[in-house]
Amino acid sequence: MNSILSYLTGVFGVYKRWCTWQRIFYLTITGSLSGLMIVQTEIADALIRGEVGLTWQPWVATYSSVIGFTIVSPFLIYCCELWPFGKAHVIKTTIKLALLYVPITFCFITAMLILRNIAHLLIDGTLFDGWDLIDRYIYEFPKAIAIYLIFIFITYTKIYYDNSQKEQLNAANLQNELQTIRMQTLRSQLQPHFLFNTLNLISSTVYQDADKADSIITRLGDLLRYSLATEQKPFVTFKEELQAMQSYLEISQLRFGERMELEISVEPSTELLMIPAMLLQPLLENAVKYGIEPSNETGKITLESDLIEGLLQIKITNPWHQRRQQQESFGIGLQNTKDRLKLLYQEQATVTLDNNNTDQVTLTIILPAQHMEQTNE
Incomplete structure:
Protein backbone atom coordinates (compact mmCIF):
# COMPACT_ATOMS: atom_id res chain seq x y z
CA MET A 1 0.00 0.00 0.00
CA ALA A 144 1.74 2.75 -30.53
CA ILE A 145 5.18 1.18 -30.17
CA ALA A 146 6.93 3.71 -32.43
CA ILE A 147 5.67 6.76 -30.55
CA TYR A 148 6.42 4.96 -27.25
CA LEU A 149 10.07 4.36 -28.20
CA ILE A 150 10.54 7.87 -29.59
CA PHE A 151 9.06 9.40 -26.46
CA ILE A 152 11.35 7.29 -24.21
CA PHE A 153 14.39 8.32 -26.25
CA ILE A 154 13.49 12.02 -26.02
CA THR A 155 12.74 11.74 -22.29
CA TYR A 156 16.03 10.05 -21.42
CA THR A 157 17.92 12.53 -23.59
CA LYS A 158 16.31 15.39 -21.68
CA ILE A 159 17.03 13.69 -18.33
CA TYR A 160 20.71 13.19 -19.15
CA TYR A 161 20.99 16.75 -20.43
CA ASP A 162 19.43 18.17 -17.25
CA ASN A 163 21.65 15.97 -15.07
CA SER A 164 24.71 17.09 -17.01
CA GLN A 165 23.75 20.74 -16.48
CA LYS A 166 23.19 20.14 -12.76
CA GLU A 167 26.53 18.36 -12.42
CA GLN A 168 28.32 21.22 -14.16
CA LEU A 169 26.56 23.74 -11.93
CA ASN A 170 27.33 21.72 -8.79
CA ALA A 171 30.94 21.36 -9.87
CA ALA A 172 31.19 25.12 -10.41
CA ASN A 173 29.58 25.82 -7.03
CA LEU A 174 31.88 23.32 -5.34
CA GLN A 175 34.90 24.88 -7.02
CA ASN A 176 33.83 28.32 -5.79
CA GLU A 177 33.29 27.00 -2.27
CA LEU A 178 36.68 25.29 -2.27
CA GLN A 179 38.31 28.44 -3.59
CA THR A 180 36.66 30.50 -0.85
CA ILE A 181 37.73 28.02 1.82
CA ARG A 182 41.27 27.96 0.47
CA MET A 183 41.40 31.76 0.44
CA GLN A 184 40.21 31.85 4.04
CA THR A 185 42.80 29.23 4.97
CA LEU A 186 45.58 31.24 3.35
CA ARG A 187 44.55 34.39 5.20
CA SER A 188 44.22 32.52 8.48
CA GLN A 189 47.80 31.29 7.98
CA LEU A 190 49.10 34.80 7.37
CA GLN A 191 47.48 36.60 10.27
CA PRO A 192 48.41 34.26 13.17
CA HIS A 193 51.96 34.16 11.81
CA PHE A 194 52.19 37.96 11.96
CA LEU A 195 50.36 38.13 15.29
CA PHE A 196 52.74 35.60 16.86
CA ASN A 197 55.78 37.64 15.83
CA THR A 198 54.29 40.90 17.11
CA LEU A 199 53.28 39.39 20.45
CA ASN A 200 56.84 38.13 20.83
CA LEU A 201 58.04 41.68 20.18
CA ILE A 202 55.69 43.08 22.85
CA SER A 203 56.80 40.40 25.30
CA SER A 204 60.47 41.24 24.76
CA THR A 205 60.01 45.01 25.25
CA VAL A 206 57.25 45.35 27.86
CA TYR A 207 59.68 45.20 30.83
CA GLN A 208 62.55 47.04 29.14
CA ASP A 209 60.61 49.96 27.63
CA ALA A 210 56.96 50.28 28.69
CA ASP A 211 56.30 53.28 26.45
CA LYS A 212 57.58 51.41 23.42
CA ALA A 213 55.48 48.38 24.29
CA ASP A 214 52.41 50.61 24.68
CA SER A 215 53.04 52.18 21.29
CA ILE A 216 53.41 48.72 19.72
CA ILE A 217 50.13 47.57 21.29
CA THR A 218 48.34 50.68 19.95
CA ARG A 219 49.56 50.06 16.43
CA LEU A 220 48.80 46.35 16.73
CA GLY A 221 45.23 47.29 17.65
CA ASP A 222 45.00 49.43 14.51
CA LEU A 223 46.21 46.51 12.40
CA LEU A 224 43.80 44.05 14.00
CA ARG A 225 40.88 46.42 13.44
CA TYR A 226 41.86 46.70 9.81
CA SER A 227 42.21 42.93 9.52
CA LEU A 228 38.77 42.34 11.04
CA ALA A 229 37.22 45.02 8.81
CA THR A 230 38.53 43.24 5.72
CA GLU A 231 37.14 39.80 6.66
CA GLN A 232 34.01 40.58 4.64
CA LYS A 233 35.84 42.93 2.29
CA PRO A 234 38.30 40.94 0.19
CA PHE A 235 39.50 43.96 -1.81
CA VAL A 236 40.62 47.40 -0.63
CA THR A 237 42.22 50.38 -2.32
CA PHE A 238 45.99 50.44 -2.44
CA LYS A 239 45.85 53.64 -0.37
CA GLU A 240 43.82 51.94 2.40
CA GLU A 241 46.20 49.01 2.50
CA LEU A 242 49.23 51.29 2.61
CA GLN A 243 47.79 53.36 5.46
CA ALA A 244 47.15 50.19 7.47
CA MET A 245 50.64 48.91 6.77
CA GLN A 246 52.08 52.11 8.22
CA SER A 247 51.16 50.65 11.62
CA TYR A 248 53.11 47.49 10.87
CA LEU A 249 56.13 49.41 9.62
CA GLU A 250 56.04 51.65 12.69
CA ILE A 251 55.98 48.54 14.90
CA SER A 252 59.07 47.28 13.08
CA GLN A 253 60.83 50.63 13.38
CA LEU A 254 60.07 50.71 17.10
CA ARG A 255 61.65 47.29 17.34
CA PHE A 256 64.81 47.94 15.33
CA GLY A 257 65.23 51.69 15.82
CA GLU A 258 67.95 53.24 13.67
CA ARG A 259 68.79 49.88 12.12
CA MET A 260 65.73 50.17 9.87
CA GLU A 261 65.28 52.86 7.22
CA LEU A 262 62.14 53.14 5.12
CA GLU A 263 61.40 54.80 1.79
CA ILE A 264 57.92 54.78 0.23
CA SER A 265 57.36 56.02 -3.32
CA VAL A 266 53.75 55.67 -4.50
CA GLU A 267 52.53 56.77 -7.91
CA PRO A 268 49.28 58.78 -7.26
CA SER A 269 47.47 56.98 -10.09
CA THR A 270 47.81 53.71 -8.16
CA GLU A 271 46.27 54.86 -4.89
CA LEU A 272 42.64 54.09 -5.82
CA LEU A 273 43.36 50.78 -7.52
CA MET A 274 41.96 47.71 -5.76
CA ILE A 275 44.21 45.03 -4.31
CA PRO A 276 43.52 42.00 -2.08
CA ALA A 277 43.24 43.01 1.57
CA MET A 278 46.30 42.26 3.74
CA LEU A 279 48.41 41.68 0.64
CA LEU A 280 51.35 43.85 1.69
CA GLN A 281 51.66 42.71 5.31
CA PRO A 282 53.36 39.32 4.73
CA LEU A 283 55.59 40.85 2.05
CA LEU A 284 56.77 43.63 4.34
CA GLU A 285 57.14 41.13 7.15
CA ASN A 286 59.47 39.04 5.00
CA ALA A 287 61.41 42.16 4.01
CA VAL A 288 61.99 42.90 7.70
CA LYS A 289 62.64 39.26 8.59
CA TYR A 290 65.22 38.67 5.85
CA GLY A 291 66.53 42.21 5.36
CA ILE A 292 66.73 43.84 8.79
CA GLU A 293 66.61 41.22 11.52
CA PRO A 294 69.68 39.11 10.59
CA SER A 295 72.15 42.02 10.69
CA ASN A 296 73.22 44.66 13.19
CA GLU A 297 73.93 47.07 10.36
CA THR A 298 71.49 49.67 9.05
CA GLY A 299 69.20 48.35 6.35
CA LYS A 300 66.79 50.10 4.04
CA ILE A 301 63.37 48.86 2.87
CA THR A 302 61.89 50.52 -0.20
CA LEU A 303 58.24 50.27 -1.27
CA GLU A 304 57.31 51.52 -4.74
CA SER A 305 54.17 51.39 -6.87
CA ASP A 306 53.57 52.26 -10.50
CA LEU A 307 50.94 51.88 -13.20
CA ILE A 308 52.39 50.41 -16.39
CA GLU A 309 50.21 49.55 -19.42
CA GLY A 310 47.13 48.77 -17.34
CA LEU A 311 49.04 46.78 -14.74
CA LEU A 312 49.72 47.67 -11.12
CA GLN A 313 53.37 47.06 -10.24
CA ILE A 314 54.45 46.91 -6.60
CA LYS A 315 58.12 46.58 -5.67
CA ILE A 316 59.61 45.91 -2.24
CA THR A 317 63.39 46.08 -1.98
CA ASN A 318 65.35 45.06 1.10
CA PRO A 319 68.88 43.95 2.09
CA TRP A 320 69.74 40.32 1.47
CA HIS A 321 71.66 38.54 4.20
CA GLN A 322 70.36 34.97 3.92
CA ARG A 323 71.01 34.11 0.30
CA ARG A 324 70.62 30.34 0.61
CA GLN A 325 67.36 30.47 2.57
CA GLN A 326 65.74 32.98 0.25
CA GLN A 327 66.78 31.13 -2.88
CA GLU A 328 65.36 27.85 -1.66
CA SER A 329 61.99 29.10 -0.48
CA PHE A 330 59.66 32.05 -0.65
CA GLY A 331 58.78 31.41 2.97
CA ILE A 332 55.28 30.89 4.34
CA GLY A 333 54.08 34.45 3.75
CA LEU A 334 55.37 34.75 0.18
CA GLN A 335 54.20 31.29 -0.86
CA ASN A 336 50.74 31.99 0.50
CA THR A 337 50.72 35.29 -1.34
CA LYS A 338 51.57 33.52 -4.60
CA ASP A 339 48.81 30.96 -4.04
CA ARG A 340 46.31 33.63 -3.08
CA LEU A 341 47.00 35.74 -6.16
CA LYS A 342 46.78 32.70 -8.39
CA LEU A 343 43.33 31.91 -7.02
CA LEU A 344 42.17 35.49 -7.52
CA TYR A 345 43.79 36.33 -10.86
CA GLN A 346 44.86 32.97 -12.35
CA GLU A 347 47.75 33.73 -14.70
CA GLN A 348 47.19 37.50 -14.79
CA ALA A 349 49.24 38.12 -11.62
CA THR A 350 52.93 37.39 -11.11
CA VAL A 351 55.24 37.34 -8.09
CA THR A 352 58.98 37.39 -8.71
CA LEU A 353 62.01 37.67 -6.43
CA ASP A 354 65.21 39.03 -7.98
CA ASN A 355 68.57 39.92 -6.46
CA ASN A 356 69.67 43.29 -7.83
CA ASN A 357 73.23 42.77 -6.61
CA THR A 358 74.98 40.77 -3.96
CA ASP A 359 73.35 42.52 -1.02
CA GLN A 360 69.84 43.49 -2.17
CA VAL A 361 66.71 41.67 -3.30
CA THR A 362 63.55 43.02 -4.94
CA LEU A 363 60.15 41.44 -4.72
CA THR A 364 57.91 42.46 -7.63
CA ILE A 365 54.16 41.92 -7.77
CA ILE A 366 52.22 42.66 -10.95
CA LEU A 367 48.41 42.73 -10.80
CA PRO A 368 45.65 43.77 -13.21
CA ALA A 369 44.78 47.40 -12.53
CA GLN A 370 41.21 47.19 -11.24
CA HIS A 371 38.87 49.78 -9.82
CA MET A 372 36.10 49.20 -7.29
CA GLU A 373 33.33 48.46 -9.81
CA GLN A 374 35.50 45.80 -11.49
CA THR A 375 36.24 43.95 -8.25
CA ASN A 376 32.54 44.07 -7.34
CA GLU A 377 31.78 42.27 -10.58
Whole structure:
Protein backbone atom coordinates (compact mmCIF):
# COMPACT_ATOMS: atom_id res chain seq x y z
CA MET A 1 0.00 0.00 0.00
CA ASN A 2 2.80 2.39 0.92
CA SER A 3 4.62 1.68 -2.35
CA ILE A 4 1.46 2.44 -4.33
CA LEU A 5 0.99 5.72 -2.44
CA SER A 6 4.64 6.58 -3.01
CA TYR A 7 4.28 5.90 -6.74
CA LEU A 8 1.11 8.00 -6.97
CA THR A 9 2.82 10.81 -5.05
CA GLY A 10 5.68 10.70 -7.51
CA VAL A 11 3.29 10.81 -10.47
CA PHE A 12 1.46 13.74 -8.88
CA GLY A 13 4.83 15.46 -8.48
CA VAL A 14 5.50 15.00 -12.21
CA TYR A 15 2.09 16.48 -13.04
CA LYS A 16 2.79 19.36 -10.65
CA ARG A 17 6.12 20.12 -12.32
CA TRP A 18 4.40 20.04 -15.69
CA CYS A 19 1.66 22.45 -14.63
CA THR A 20 3.51 25.66 -15.45
CA TRP A 21 2.55 28.08 -18.18
CA GLN A 22 5.87 27.58 -19.91
CA ARG A 23 5.54 23.78 -20.03
CA ILE A 24 1.89 23.96 -21.09
CA PHE A 25 2.82 26.42 -23.85
CA TYR A 26 5.65 24.26 -25.21
CA LEU A 27 3.54 21.10 -24.89
CA THR A 28 0.66 22.74 -26.78
CA ILE A 29 2.93 23.99 -29.56
CA THR A 30 4.76 20.65 -29.87
CA GLY A 31 1.54 18.61 -29.83
CA SER A 32 -0.19 20.94 -32.29
CA LEU A 33 2.70 20.85 -34.77
CA SER A 34 3.07 17.08 -34.45
CA GLY A 35 -0.67 16.62 -34.90
CA LEU A 36 -0.67 18.94 -37.90
CA MET A 37 2.02 16.90 -39.66
CA ILE A 38 0.25 13.63 -38.86
CA VAL A 39 -3.20 14.85 -39.94
CA GLN A 40 -1.88 15.81 -43.36
CA THR A 41 -0.81 12.20 -43.82
CA GLU A 42 -4.23 11.00 -42.64
CA ILE A 43 -6.00 13.24 -45.15
CA ALA A 44 -3.70 12.14 -47.96
CA ASP A 45 -4.32 8.45 -47.11
CA ALA A 46 -8.08 9.10 -47.01
CA LEU A 47 -7.99 10.72 -50.44
CA ILE A 48 -6.01 7.77 -51.83
CA ARG A 49 -8.68 5.44 -50.46
CA GLY A 50 -11.33 7.54 -52.20
CA GLU A 51 -12.86 8.91 -49.00
CA VAL A 52 -13.33 12.37 -50.49
CA GLY A 53 -16.13 13.35 -48.11
CA LEU A 54 -13.94 13.15 -45.00
CA THR A 55 -13.35 16.55 -43.41
CA TRP A 56 -13.17 16.57 -39.63
CA GLN A 57 -12.59 12.83 -39.05
CA PRO A 58 -8.80 12.87 -39.65
CA TRP A 59 -8.47 15.81 -37.27
CA VAL A 60 -10.37 14.00 -34.56
CA ALA A 61 -8.39 10.78 -35.09
CA THR A 62 -5.05 12.58 -34.96
CA TYR A 63 -5.61 14.95 -32.08
CA SER A 64 -7.36 12.34 -29.95
CA SER A 65 -4.14 10.32 -30.25
CA VAL A 66 -1.95 13.32 -29.40
CA ILE A 67 -4.07 14.33 -26.40
CA GLY A 68 -4.44 10.73 -25.23
CA PHE A 69 -0.69 10.19 -25.19
CA THR A 70 -0.16 13.54 -23.49
CA ILE A 71 -2.47 12.41 -20.67
CA VAL A 72 -0.39 9.28 -19.93
CA SER A 73 3.01 10.81 -20.67
CA PRO A 74 3.68 12.05 -17.10
CA PHE A 75 3.45 8.44 -15.88
CA LEU A 76 6.05 7.46 -18.44
CA ILE A 77 8.25 10.44 -17.58
CA TYR A 78 8.14 9.56 -13.90
CA CYS A 79 9.19 5.97 -14.63
CA CYS A 80 12.08 7.19 -16.80
CA GLU A 81 13.21 9.48 -13.98
CA LEU A 82 12.87 6.62 -11.50
CA TRP A 83 14.75 4.03 -13.61
CA PRO A 84 18.29 5.04 -14.61
CA PHE A 85 19.52 3.88 -18.00
CA GLY A 86 23.23 3.71 -17.30
CA LYS A 87 25.50 0.77 -18.08
CA ALA A 88 24.79 -0.89 -14.75
CA HIS A 89 21.01 -0.73 -15.23
CA VAL A 90 20.49 -1.00 -18.99
CA ILE A 91 19.14 -4.58 -18.98
CA LYS A 92 16.92 -4.14 -15.94
CA THR A 93 15.55 -0.82 -17.17
CA THR A 94 14.94 -2.19 -20.67
CA ILE A 95 12.87 -5.05 -19.22
CA LYS A 96 10.91 -2.63 -17.03
CA LEU A 97 10.18 -0.31 -19.95
CA ALA A 98 9.12 -3.25 -22.12
CA LEU A 99 6.68 -4.43 -19.43
CA LEU A 100 5.49 -0.85 -18.89
CA TYR A 101 4.49 -0.64 -22.54
CA VAL A 102 1.38 -2.75 -21.87
CA PRO A 103 -0.30 -0.64 -19.14
CA ILE A 104 0.83 2.67 -20.65
CA THR A 105 -0.47 1.75 -24.10
CA PHE A 106 -3.71 0.37 -22.67
CA CYS A 107 -4.34 3.65 -20.88
CA PHE A 108 -3.35 5.63 -23.95
CA ILE A 109 -5.71 3.70 -26.25
CA THR A 110 -8.51 3.96 -23.70
CA ALA A 111 -8.09 7.75 -23.42
CA MET A 112 -7.86 8.06 -27.20
CA LEU A 113 -11.03 6.04 -27.82
CA ILE A 114 -12.96 7.98 -25.19
CA LEU A 115 -11.95 11.26 -26.79
CA ARG A 116 -12.82 10.04 -30.29
CA ASN A 117 -16.23 8.79 -29.27
CA ILE A 118 -17.00 12.02 -27.41
CA ALA A 119 -15.99 14.05 -30.48
CA HIS A 120 -18.06 11.89 -32.82
CA LEU A 121 -21.10 12.07 -30.55
CA LEU A 122 -20.84 15.86 -30.34
CA ILE A 123 -20.32 16.33 -34.09
CA ASP A 124 -22.63 13.82 -35.79
CA GLY A 125 -24.34 11.99 -32.92
CA THR A 126 -22.72 8.61 -33.64
CA LEU A 127 -19.97 6.57 -32.05
CA PHE A 128 -16.48 6.43 -33.49
CA ASP A 129 -16.83 3.07 -35.28
CA GLY A 130 -18.51 -0.28 -35.10
CA TRP A 131 -15.38 -2.32 -34.38
CA ASP A 132 -15.32 -4.83 -31.59
CA LEU A 133 -13.52 -3.22 -28.63
CA ILE A 134 -11.01 -6.07 -28.32
CA ASP A 135 -10.25 -5.91 -32.04
CA ARG A 136 -9.68 -2.18 -31.76
CA TYR A 137 -7.17 -2.65 -28.89
CA ILE A 138 -5.40 -5.42 -30.83
CA TYR A 139 -5.20 -3.11 -33.85
CA GLU A 140 -3.92 -0.07 -31.96
CA PHE A 141 -1.40 -1.81 -29.67
CA PRO A 142 1.40 -2.40 -32.23
CA LYS A 143 0.83 1.05 -33.80
CA ALA A 144 1.74 2.75 -30.53
CA ILE A 145 5.18 1.18 -30.17
CA ALA A 146 6.93 3.71 -32.43
CA ILE A 147 5.67 6.76 -30.55
CA TYR A 148 6.42 4.96 -27.25
CA LEU A 149 10.07 4.36 -28.20
CA ILE A 150 10.54 7.87 -29.59
CA PHE A 151 9.06 9.40 -26.46
CA ILE A 152 11.35 7.29 -24.21
CA PHE A 153 14.39 8.32 -26.25
CA ILE A 154 13.49 12.02 -26.02
CA THR A 155 12.74 11.74 -22.29
CA TYR A 156 16.03 10.05 -21.42
CA THR A 157 17.92 12.53 -23.59
CA LYS A 158 16.31 15.39 -21.68
CA ILE A 159 17.03 13.69 -18.33
CA TYR A 160 20.71 13.19 -19.15
CA TYR A 161 20.99 16.75 -20.43
CA ASP A 162 19.43 18.17 -17.25
CA ASN A 163 21.65 15.97 -15.07
CA SER A 164 24.71 17.09 -17.01
CA GLN A 165 23.75 20.74 -16.48
CA LYS A 166 23.19 20.14 -12.76
CA GLU A 167 26.53 18.36 -12.42
CA GLN A 168 28.32 21.22 -14.16
CA LEU A 169 26.56 23.74 -11.93
CA ASN A 170 27.33 21.72 -8.79
CA ALA A 171 30.94 21.36 -9.87
CA ALA A 172 31.19 25.12 -10.41
CA ASN A 173 29.58 25.82 -7.03
CA LEU A 174 31.88 23.32 -5.34
CA GLN A 175 34.90 24.88 -7.02
CA ASN A 176 33.83 28.32 -5.79
CA GLU A 177 33.29 27.00 -2.27
CA LEU A 178 36.68 25.29 -2.27
CA GLN A 179 38.31 28.44 -3.59
CA THR A 180 36.66 30.50 -0.85
CA ILE A 181 37.73 28.02 1.82
CA ARG A 182 41.27 27.96 0.47
CA MET A 183 41.40 31.76 0.44
CA GLN A 184 40.21 31.85 4.04
CA THR A 185 42.80 29.23 4.97
CA LEU A 186 45.58 31.24 3.35
CA ARG A 187 44.55 34.39 5.20
CA SER A 188 44.22 32.52 8.48
CA GLN A 189 47.80 31.29 7.98
CA LEU A 190 49.10 34.80 7.37
CA GLN A 191 47.48 36.60 10.27
CA PRO A 192 48.41 34.26 13.17
CA HIS A 193 51.96 34.16 11.81
CA PHE A 194 52.19 37.96 11.96
CA LEU A 195 50.36 38.13 15.29
CA PHE A 196 52.74 35.60 16.86
CA ASN A 197 55.78 37.64 15.83
CA THR A 198 54.29 40.90 17.11
CA LEU A 199 53.28 39.39 20.45
CA ASN A 200 56.84 38.13 20.83
CA LEU A 201 58.04 41.68 20.18
CA ILE A 202 55.69 43.08 22.85
CA SER A 203 56.80 40.40 25.30
CA SER A 204 60.47 41.24 24.76
CA THR A 205 60.01 45.01 25.25
CA VAL A 206 57.25 45.35 27.86
CA TYR A 207 59.68 45.20 30.83
CA GLN A 208 62.55 47.04 29.14
CA ASP A 209 60.61 49.96 27.63
CA ALA A 210 56.96 50.28 28.69
CA ASP A 211 56.30 53.28 26.45
CA LYS A 212 57.58 51.41 23.42
CA ALA A 213 55.48 48.38 24.29
CA ASP A 214 52.41 50.61 24.68
CA SER A 215 53.04 52.18 21.29
CA ILE A 216 53.41 48.72 19.72
CA ILE A 217 50.13 47.57 21.29
CA THR A 218 48.34 50.68 19.95
CA ARG A 219 49.56 50.06 16.43
CA LEU A 220 48.80 46.35 16.73
CA GLY A 221 45.23 47.29 17.65
CA ASP A 222 45.00 49.43 14.51
CA LEU A 223 46.21 46.51 12.40
CA LEU A 224 43.80 44.05 14.00
CA ARG A 225 40.88 46.42 13.44
CA TYR A 226 41.86 46.70 9.81
CA SER A 227 42.21 42.93 9.52
CA LEU A 228 38.77 42.34 11.04
CA ALA A 229 37.22 45.02 8.81
CA THR A 230 38.53 43.24 5.72
CA GLU A 231 37.14 39.80 6.66
CA GLN A 232 34.01 40.58 4.64
CA LYS A 233 35.84 42.93 2.29
CA PRO A 234 38.30 40.94 0.19
CA PHE A 235 39.50 43.96 -1.81
CA VAL A 236 40.62 47.40 -0.63
CA THR A 237 42.22 50.38 -2.32
CA PHE A 238 45.99 50.44 -2.44
CA LYS A 239 45.85 53.64 -0.37
CA GLU A 240 43.82 51.94 2.40
CA GLU A 241 46.20 49.01 2.50
CA LEU A 242 49.23 51.29 2.61
CA GLN A 243 47.79 53.36 5.46
CA ALA A 244 47.15 50.19 7.47
CA MET A 245 50.64 48.91 6.77
CA GLN A 246 52.08 52.11 8.22
CA SER A 247 51.16 50.65 11.62
CA TYR A 248 53.11 47.49 10.87
CA LEU A 249 56.13 49.41 9.62
CA GLU A 250 56.04 51.65 12.69
CA ILE A 251 55.98 48.54 14.90
CA SER A 252 59.07 47.28 13.08
CA GLN A 253 60.83 50.63 13.38
CA LEU A 254 60.07 50.71 17.10
CA ARG A 255 61.65 47.29 17.34
CA PHE A 256 64.81 47.94 15.33
CA GLY A 257 65.23 51.69 15.82
CA GLU A 258 67.95 53.24 13.67
CA ARG A 259 68.79 49.88 12.12
CA MET A 260 65.73 50.17 9.87
CA GLU A 261 65.28 52.86 7.22
CA LEU A 262 62.14 53.14 5.12
CA GLU A 263 61.40 54.80 1.79
CA ILE A 264 57.92 54.78 0.23
CA SER A 265 57.36 56.02 -3.32
CA VAL A 266 53.75 55.67 -4.50
CA GLU A 267 52.53 56.77 -7.91
CA PRO A 268 49.28 58.78 -7.26
CA SER A 269 47.47 56.98 -10.09
CA THR A 270 47.81 53.71 -8.16
CA GLU A 271 46.27 54.86 -4.89
CA LEU A 272 42.64 54.09 -5.82
CA LEU A 273 43.36 50.78 -7.52
CA MET A 274 41.96 47.71 -5.76
CA ILE A 275 44.21 45.03 -4.31
CA PRO A 276 43.52 42.00 -2.08
CA ALA A 277 43.24 43.01 1.57
CA MET A 278 46.30 42.26 3.74
CA LEU A 279 48.41 41.68 0.64
CA LEU A 280 51.35 43.85 1.69
CA GLN A 281 51.66 42.71 5.31
CA PRO A 282 53.36 39.32 4.73
CA LEU A 283 55.59 40.85 2.05
CA LEU A 284 56.77 43.63 4.34
CA GLU A 285 57.14 41.13 7.15
CA ASN A 286 59.47 39.04 5.00
CA ALA A 287 61.41 42.16 4.01
CA VAL A 288 61.99 42.90 7.70
CA LYS A 289 62.64 39.26 8.59
CA TYR A 290 65.22 38.67 5.85
CA GLY A 291 66.53 42.21 5.36
CA ILE A 292 66.73 43.84 8.79
CA GLU A 293 66.61 41.22 11.52
CA PRO A 294 69.68 39.11 10.59
CA SER A 295 72.15 42.02 10.69
CA ASN A 296 73.22 44.66 13.19
CA GLU A 297 73.93 47.07 10.36
CA THR A 298 71.49 49.67 9.05
CA GLY A 299 69.20 48.35 6.35
CA LYS A 300 66.79 50.10 4.04
CA ILE A 301 63.37 48.86 2.87
CA THR A 302 61.89 50.52 -0.20
CA LEU A 303 58.24 50.27 -1.27
CA GLU A 304 57.31 51.52 -4.74
CA SER A 305 54.17 51.39 -6.87
CA ASP A 306 53.57 52.26 -10.50
CA LEU A 307 50.94 51.88 -13.20
CA ILE A 308 52.39 50.41 -16.39
CA GLU A 309 50.21 49.55 -19.42
CA GLY A 310 47.13 48.77 -17.34
CA LEU A 311 49.04 46.78 -14.74
CA LEU A 312 49.72 47.67 -11.12
CA GLN A 313 53.37 47.06 -10.24
CA ILE A 314 54.45 46.91 -6.60
CA LYS A 315 58.12 46.58 -5.67
CA ILE A 316 59.61 45.91 -2.24
CA THR A 317 63.39 46.08 -1.98
CA ASN A 318 65.35 45.06 1.10
CA PRO A 319 68.88 43.95 2.09
CA TRP A 320 69.74 40.32 1.47
CA HIS A 321 71.66 38.54 4.20
CA GLN A 322 70.36 34.97 3.92
CA ARG A 323 71.01 34.11 0.30
CA ARG A 324 70.62 30.34 0.61
CA GLN A 325 67.36 30.47 2.57
CA GLN A 326 65.74 32.98 0.25
CA GLN A 327 66.78 31.13 -2.88
CA GLU A 328 65.36 27.85 -1.66
CA SER A 329 61.99 29.10 -0.48
CA PHE A 330 59.66 32.05 -0.65
CA GLY A 331 58.78 31.41 2.97
CA ILE A 332 55.28 30.89 4.34
CA GLY A 333 54.08 34.45 3.75
CA LEU A 334 55.37 34.75 0.18
CA GLN A 335 54.20 31.29 -0.86
CA ASN A 336 50.74 31.99 0.50
CA THR A 337 50.72 35.29 -1.34
CA LYS A 338 51.57 33.52 -4.60
CA ASP A 339 48.81 30.96 -4.04
CA ARG A 340 46.31 33.63 -3.08
CA LEU A 341 47.00 35.74 -6.16
CA LYS A 342 46.78 32.70 -8.39
CA LEU A 343 43.33 31.91 -7.02
CA LEU A 344 42.17 35.49 -7.52
CA TYR A 345 43.79 36.33 -10.86
CA GLN A 346 44.86 32.97 -12.35
CA GLU A 347 47.75 33.73 -14.70
CA GLN A 348 47.19 37.50 -14.79
CA ALA A 349 49.24 38.12 -11.62
CA THR A 350 52.93 37.39 -11.11
CA VAL A 351 55.24 37.34 -8.09
CA THR A 352 58.98 37.39 -8.71
CA LEU A 353 62.01 37.67 -6.43
CA ASP A 354 65.21 39.03 -7.98
CA ASN A 355 68.57 39.92 -6.46
CA ASN A 356 69.67 43.29 -7.83
CA ASN A 357 73.23 42.77 -6.61
CA THR A 358 74.98 40.77 -3.96
CA ASP A 359 73.35 42.52 -1.02
CA GLN A 360 69.84 43.49 -2.17
CA VAL A 361 66.71 41.67 -3.30
CA THR A 362 63.55 43.02 -4.94
CA LEU A 363 60.15 41.44 -4.72
CA THR A 364 57.91 42.46 -7.63
CA ILE A 365 54.16 41.92 -7.77
CA ILE A 366 52.22 42.66 -10.95
CA LEU A 367 48.41 42.73 -10.80
CA PRO A 368 45.65 43.77 -13.21
CA ALA A 369 44.78 47.40 -12.53
CA GLN A 370 41.21 47.19 -11.24
CA HIS A 371 38.87 49.78 -9.82
CA MET A 372 36.10 49.20 -7.29
CA GLU A 373 33.33 48.46 -9.81
CA GLN A 374 35.50 45.80 -11.49
CA THR A 375 36.24 43.95 -8.25
CA ASN A 376 32.54 44.07 -7.34
CA GLU A 377 31.78 42.27 -10.58
